[in-house]
Amino acid sequence: MAFQNPPGVNDLLPSAAFGVQSAINTASRIFASYGYRYIETPMFERTEVFTRGIGEATDVVGKEMYYVFPMSSVAQLAEGESSSLASLALRPESTAGVARAVVQHNLAQPGAPVVKLWYAGSMFRHERQQKGRYREFRQIGAECIGATEPSADAEVIVMLMAFFEELGIPRSQMVLKVNSMGDEACRPLYRNAVRDFILARPEEFCPECLRRADTNPLRAFDCKNPSCQEVLKAAPRITDYLCDECSTQYALVKELLHTAGLSFEEDSRLVRGFDYYTRTVFEVQVHHGLGAQNAIGGGGRYDKLLEEYGAKPTPSLGFAVGLERIMMVLDSLDAAPQLPPRAKVFIAAVDEEARPAAFILASALRTAGISADLDHQARSLKSQFKVADKLGASFTVIIGPDELAQGCYTLRNMTDHTQQTLNQEELIELLG
Numbered sequence: 189m190a191f192q193n194p195p196g197v198n199d200l201l202p203s204a205a206f207g208v209q210s211a212i213n214t215a216s217r218i219f220a221s222y223g224y225r226y227i228e229t230p231m232f233e234r235t236e237v238f239t240r241g242i243g244e245a246t247d248v249v250g251k252e253m254y255y256v257f258p259m260s261s262v263a264q265l266a267e268g269e270s271s272s273l274a275s276l277a278l279r280p281e282s283t284a285g286v287a288r289a290v291v292q293h294n295l296a297q298p299g300a301p302v303v304k305l306w307y308a309g310s311m312f313r314h315e316r317q318q319k320g321r322y323r324e325f326r327q328i329g330a331e332c333i334g335a336t337e338p339s340a341d342a343e344v345i346v347m348l349m350a351f352f353e354e355l356g357i358p359r360s361q362m363v364l365k366v367n368s369m370g371d372e373a374c375r376p377l378y379r380n381a382v383r384d385f386i387l388a389r390p391e392e393f394c395p396e397c398l399r400r401a402d403t404n405p406l407r408a409f410d411c412k413n414p415s416c417q418e419v420l421k422a423a424p425r426i427t428d429y430l431c432d433e434c435s436t437q438y439a440l441v442k443e444l445l446h447t448a449g450l451s452f453e454e455d456s457r458l459v460r461g462f463d464y465y466t467r468t469v470f471e472v473q474v475h476h477g478l479g480a481q482n483a484i485g486g487g488g489r490y491d492k493l494l495e496e497y498g499a500k501p502t503p504s505l506g507f508a509v510g511l512e513r514i515m516m517v518l519d520s521l522d523a524a525p526q527l528p529p530r531a532k533v534f535i536a537a538v539d540e541e542a543r544p545a546a547f548i549l550a551s552a553l554r555t556a557g558i559s560a561d562l563d564h565q566a567r568s569l570k571s572q573f574k575v576a577d578k579l580g581a582s583f584t585v586i587i588g589p590d591e592l593a594q595g596c597y598t599l600r601n602m603t604d605h606t607q608q609t610l611n612q613e614e615l616i617e618l619l620g
């Protein structure tokens with residue numbers, strides 16, 4: 189069929205969209221209790237924001253980014269003029285954009301309190317689509333800017349887990365994985381060790397891992413090739429290379445997580461797909477409801493990212509969660525929020541004369557905060573009752589010649605089928 193959504197780009201029909209909206213409402217409530225403020229940044233940015241922040245040698249930037257250009261640039265190209273079609277890109281994630289906005293608007297001056305921001309919206313990555321992996325997907329994320337202490341790492345992780353639990357994913361279904369990626373002092377040594385490990389076994393790695401062994405060897409840990417993953421089991425571990433400061437910081441984060449009663453697994457191969465990470469990284473995985481794409485959220489520290497956009501050193505951290513994946517998990521647990529009925533009250537007009545009264549009553553009920561609907565399809569009374577049933581209305585108000593003559597309404601309870609006659613004030617009182 190010609191008019192279908194492109195691969196990996198999904199419609200969220202009302203019940204799925206309601207689930208997403210409910211999750212956003214939950215995030216708003218939970219995150220506010222930790223002091224977070226909502227922010228929106230553009231869907232597309234200058235490409236350099238992503239290349240600098242996320243890293244050119246990452247899959248997300250190197251292979252999966254969508255570029256944005258107006259028709260006029262395409263026309264210029266056709267005329268042979270040089271023009272870059274790659275100067276703007278759709279956001280593949282939001283951390284880079286939020287960091288850029290914080291620096292641009294000077295929200296995190298030295299000495300200022302920590303800036304806590306959260307966001308929700310679509311991200312775009314040209315990935316090979318499969319269950320749980322899409323080309324447009326929705327995230328909710330939170331960024332804690334200017335926080336140096338391990339307590340911030342623990343707080344962000346605690347908030348993430350509290351959010352998942354509040355959505356209805358029990359702790360027993362989730363595995364929290366943590367690791368430290370080290371910093372600019374110790375990570376280079378580790379990178380070299382991984383590079384040497386890969387280059388010592390060229391026949392055991394895929395061409396992509398070999399190609400990146402020099403530029404970005406840690407990306408091998410994200411390689412989707414199972415045989416590379418098997419070989420990497422014997423690779424050096426970052427935890428053996430951490431400098432004293434990173435080790436101490438990591439130990440403190442773990443201690444605080446214990447204190448908060450969160451169980452976690454240390455995974456020294458968790459390196460995450462972006463170059464901006466330093467020190468703490470984490471990911472939450474589930475074992476049911478998703479296939480191979482079992483990460484429902486992840487994040488970490490990015491102590492150097494804001495400097496890329498011109499800020500003074502501003503250690504920061506954050507996370508993002510995937511809303512489509514969360515909805516799939518909630519569905520598998522039978523815990524997805526259910527779309528409420530469209531209207532509490534359906535107003536049925538017995539004949540043509542009653543229609544204006546039905547229209548006016550609907551407005552009065554809605555003004556009083558009661559959801560109401562009425563027929564707009566010239567249906568018979570019997571057919572209007574059927575519609576009321578289909579819409580899941582708890583009550584039907586019937587207006588006919590008798591009701592018009594007496595200035596009252598017949599209210600029918602759709603569950604027990606009892607009826608009573610009420611004036612408008614009584615009706616609003618009873619339904620409100």
Ligand code: HAM
Nearest residue numbers: 281283321322325483484485486487488506507508510
């Ligand atoms: P990420 O791990 O790339 O991190 O994405 C976070 C979550 O978004 C994933 O755990 C997954 O649930 C979901 N997700 C990612 N890609 C897809 C996809 N193609 N289809 C469906 N869901 C997907 C980030 O984006 C970082 N910005 C997180 C962060 C914030 N780190 C620090 N602050």
